[in-house]
Amino acid sequence: MNSLEDQAPPADPGDRRRRGLRRAAIVAAAAFVVGYLLAALAMWIGSPGRSVVTVPNFRELPFSEARDIAERNDLVLELADSLPHTEMDRGQVLTQSPLPGQEVPPGTPVHVIVSSGRARLSIPQVAGLSQEQARVLIRRYGNDRQKLMEEARNFRG
Secondary structure, eight states: OHHHHHOOOOOOHHHHHHHHHHHHHHHHHHHHHHHHHHHHHHHHHHHOOOOOOEEEOTTBHHHHHHEEEEOOOOOTEEEEEEOOOOSSTTTTTEEEEEEEEEOOOOOOOEEEEEOOOOOOOOOOOOOOOOOOHHHHHOOOOOOOOHHHHHHHHHHHO
């Protein structure tokens, strides 16, 4: 009587080789996926703190509110200057650098220019002068008629 081994067809050396290559390919693919996931996880979680911060839009905000937002975003708000503005109240941010949306390292100073309020127009004292004398004096002050008329309307209420 023959044993089962004697009855089975002889093993094909090409078949064994294909199974070995298939196993090696599966192991290599699994190792690649695991390595990729570990690297991605290390980059996602392992980095200490944020490496960049997106600069918010501080324009038209009061300086104190802009400063609070800057601190929450790990930025330093610095007052660069103040300028009069026709529409913005005193203390509101007119412009900023770096601009909103730019990416900067944490702790970066953001320089702002705030409004010092509405510009004050200096009107020379012309009471008692002739119309021509008043016109010459006003021109020396650098004022034009339209600005003077606006100021006069605002002064009346």
